[in-house]
Amino acid sequence: MITVDEARALVLALAGPVQTEEIAIEDGLGRVMAAPATARLTQPPFNASAMDGYAVRSGDLPGPLTVIGTAAAGAPWTGSAAPGTAVRIFTGAPVPAGYDQVVIQEIVTREGDQITVAPAGNNLNIRLQGNDFAEGQAFQPQRRLRASDLALLAAMNVPRITVARRPTVAVMAGGDELVRPGETPGPGQIICSNDIAIAALARECGADARILPIARDTEESLRDRFNAASDADLIVTIGGASVGDHDLVGRVASELGMARSFYRLAMRPGKPLMAGRLMTSAMLGLPGNPVSAITCAKLFMQPLLLAMQGLPTPFHLEDAILARDLPPEGDRQHYLRAALTEAAPLPRLDPFPDQDSARLWLLAEADALLMRPAHDPARKAGETVKFIRL
């Protein structure tokens, strides 16, 4: 069986080149830029007043000065500066040529068109032309666009941007025992919970995920679902991945021409994970046990979706202090559900005694997954361990 790291590399290799589209910046929240945007103007385009007050020649202070005009945002003053004069000015207005300081109106005494200025200090209250950005400057953050990025793009006079297309994901759960939430399960049946979680985890990463009707445990039903999913960038199956007589996903996918990257890895939970390429789609076959499916989706599906959008896929392991003794680990890398308590210098991590990979309630109570390498020796409370946040 391959290791978790080897499996991650093989899954990331399924990403392919980033697909792009052009959108309006209003629709850009959370999207990832796939090409730089170039500022079409300099900002500010002129020396602008940062305050409401008077534009003055600093050498003339404290006055008295004669007010010879008014400059407002959008209404520049076009006269010429002269010694002993000032221009009434408002925030955002171009500072007229010949004046080098704006004094705030709070320190100015005015009578008619005469002003005198109390000691003004060194603050010029002028935003110099280009102090934000210059025409031609390129912008392409290596992360999802935030609201403030959209404001910047707007200020750059860039109305449309090239972004990574949202990867489309088709999520198909399968099993004769599954019924939809809200339905009444018959004998031996349970509610289908996994596809809801997997679609949500895909959407968390910017994907456009759709949930297919539950597949029955027949080759025909699975074939039908694969056909319905074939236009997706990523097909994610859930269940039917193991070795039982009803675990048909691998067989049907192979018949349909799946080029398998791997099947089974040294990981717990999640051993029966499958990955590969099916026609034009990447494919992940998640195990059916809910905790296994969700853990595999976090560790493999989410990085794959980030890679499809050209985003970095850092694998962020943090340190914590173990809160209880643990026995030696087996031959699979183990991800244990655990409660995290913040503390200094390191948080405290308490793995649950029951690690049943079907118990969703425990997963809901977990804050983190404690990661133990294969063959990790017994650990004592107080030792430093690695974890990922949920």
Ligand SMILES: Nc1nc2c(c(=O)[nH]1)N[C@H]1C(S)=C(S)[C@@H](COP(=O)(O)OP(=O)(O)OC[C@H]3O[C@@H](n4cnc5c(N)ncnc54)[C@H](O)[C@@H]3O)O[C@H]1N2
């Ligand atoms: N003889 C062996 N048996 C099993 C092995 C093994 O190595 N040898 N591996 C076990 C492991 S580990 C896992 S994980 C499971 C995975 O099996 P499958 O991927 O084939 O999953 P299913 O059998 O279809 O389902 C397992 C379990 O999960 C429930 N399930 C499935 N889909 C959903 C869903 N969409 N929502 C909620 N619950 C779901 C299903 O009812 C089963 O209880 O195999 C072990 N067996």
Ligand code: MOO
């Ligand atoms: O690996 Mo299974 O995924 O242990 O439950």
